[in-house]
Amino acid sequence: MKNILIIDDEINICTLLSKFLSKHGFDVETTMTGAAALKMMNDKKFDLVLCDYRLKDTDGAQLLQDIRQINPHTIVIIITGYTDVRVAVEMVKNGAYDYLSKPLYPDEILSLVHKAFAHKESEMERLAVQPVASGSAPEVRETLLSRNLSDKNDKYVYGESEGAKELFRQIKLVAPTDYSVIIFGETGTGKESVAHLIHHHSKRNGQPFVALDCGSLSKELAASELFGHEKGSFTGAINTKIGAFEQAQGGTLFLDEISNLSYDIQVALLRVLQEKVIRRVGSLKEIPIDVRIIVASNEKLSESVQRGKFREDLFHRFNEFTIYIPPLRERREDLGLFINAFVKQVERELEKSCGKISAEVWACFQKYSWPGNIRELKNVIRRACLLTPELQDITMVALPLEMKESFLQTVDETPAGGELVLITNDNDLKSVALQAEYNKIINVLKEVKYNKTKAAQVLNIDRKTLYNKLRLLNINY
Incomplete structure (x- = not known):
């Protein structure tokens, strides 16, 4: 169960939010002062904090700094009045996840909380591993990809195959530049992880990294998510929204499945890249932006251009550097690294010790084509560890049916x-x-x-x- 702390000097807001979020499965505590909140956070770990910007003994900006010193992993969402929206935007740039404007709407709060936790889960627990000895089930030790990342919380799984070495050589080559980058790879190969690495190795690594999945965005929603909107600009726009470009100001914006954007949004995006300004939906005010763009696709954008699905001029804007991520079946030497890393991760999640992987399962993993790539492998390991009793070997019984059938056919x-x-x-x-x-x-x-x-x-x-x-x-x- 996720722990949430609500900090607001209005007792009614504390009570209402506490009851509402508790009904939706969260463990909620409340306080009305910043000092009490910090004491509570020193005594207990909170996954998320909903904090009013204006408190009697402090303000949200100072409290955000204090919270990040106690636990930098805690998600902070600022509750603000309409007059403090600009301040709240600055706090988002300084590490807050997002902000909510009063009056508060329960559905909006719940949606943002779920979105924040989903985003956090995708950011955390990236493991870096390096082989110690060869063999069918190599032992591994955790390490960082580079000493330059020693102060980062993110960790990565990286390989020793030729494909993996070439991949990371290209990442380190392009990261210090300000080039736009196209990342091409099959579904599940880790395109967002590569984008994170480019950001961490860049000069912008102290600024925000914002990821946006363009795969399921309609034309109307895409404009709002990318550029933001003003309150009342369309039906349902109950508050001013800061778009992805503004959130990523000074940092990196990662646009996944870019080829799915509608033609009209592609035109608007081209204008932003050319003029380096955005306009929120419903506003005439131009806002200068300084953002590095990284885009990803599971199909070649050049082929999308030939089919008329993607604008050629926008493709050339993005195509300053292209990185190809090989599928897992082309880097089987790295399979043991990923497996051991994911097993260790699941052991922490489930708080149990998993046994060894049986010879049959290792053989199955080596023969399987892994159409879902690293994401599929991670899910298979999570399932197998959950189904296998503690300290017992992971056998074929714990594998999904399609893997068993594939292996049986061989x-x-x-x-x-x-x-x-x-x-x-x-x-x-x-x-x-x-x-x-x-x-x-x-x-x-x-x-x-x-x-x-x-x-x-x-x-x-x-x-x-x-x-x-x-x-x-x-x-x-």
């Missing part, structure tokens, strides 16, 4: 029965029996085209028994 069939058999070094009789059941059930399900009623008849068991065995063996048909 294993020879026995001459007699035609059953698919996994080679195992495990001498435990119970495990061998479970493995045999798994193979037989998979084969029968395929024969009957996954009709469970027919499968139960062929296996000479009732449907309930079959379902129990499917659940036991983690077969998810």
Whole structure:
């Protein structure tokens, strides 16, 4: 459960926010003074703080500094009156996540809180690992990508394959410049992580890094998210909104899945890049911006240009430097690094110790094509560690069905029965029996085209028994 601290000198606001957020599953505490808030934060870790800008004993700017000294990972959202909006924007630049203008609307608060936690989760727990010894299950030690990042909280997983070395060589080459960068790679290869690394190695690393996923933005929403809007500029614009460009002022703006932006937004974006000014939706005032742009796509933008999906002039604006991230199947030497790093991460999350990865699972990982790349690998490890009892080896039973099937197709069939058999070094009789059941059930399900009623008849068991065995063996048909 996430812990939230509300700081406001109006008791009614404290009470209402506390009740509302508690109903939505948060552990909420309140206080009316800055001094009491700091004492509470020294005694207990809070994941998020909702803080009124004007307090009786301090102001939001000073309190933000104090909070960041106590725990730099705490998310801070400023509650402000309309007259203090400019100050709140400055606080966002200085480390606050966002701000809310009074009057407060419950749905807006809840949406922003969820968004803040989602953003935080994507930023945290980036592990850096380096191999100590070779082998099928190499031991690893945590390290930072570079000594230049020794004061950063972000950590990364990086590889020793030729593709990984070339990737990081290019990152270090382009990072100190102010070039716009296009990052191209399949889904799940870690494009946002590469953008973070470029930012951290750049001269702008003390300024904001703002990421925006353009993949699901409509034309109307994209303009508001990118450039902001004024209060009342359209239906539903109940407050002034600061767009991504203003939030990233002086820093780096990362635009993921850039090719999905509508033609009209591409035109507006081109103007911003040319003139280095933005206008919020509903405003005529031009705001100068100084932002480095990094964009990403899982398809080649040059091909999108040829299909008429992406403007050629905008492509050339972005295309000052291009980085290609190889898929996981092209850098299998790095697989052990990622696996061990993710296992350690999940052990911390679940507060349990996972056992070793079995020989069959290592073989499966090596043969699998990993269409979802690093993201898929991380999810597979999270699932496997959750399903496997503490300190027990991670076996094929804990893997998703598509991985089991893929591996089974690569294993020879026995001459007699035609059953698919996994080679195992495990001498435990119970495990061998479970493995045999798994193979037989998979084969029968395929024969009957996954009709469970027919499968139960062929296996000479009732449907309930079959379902129990499917659940036991983690077969998810």
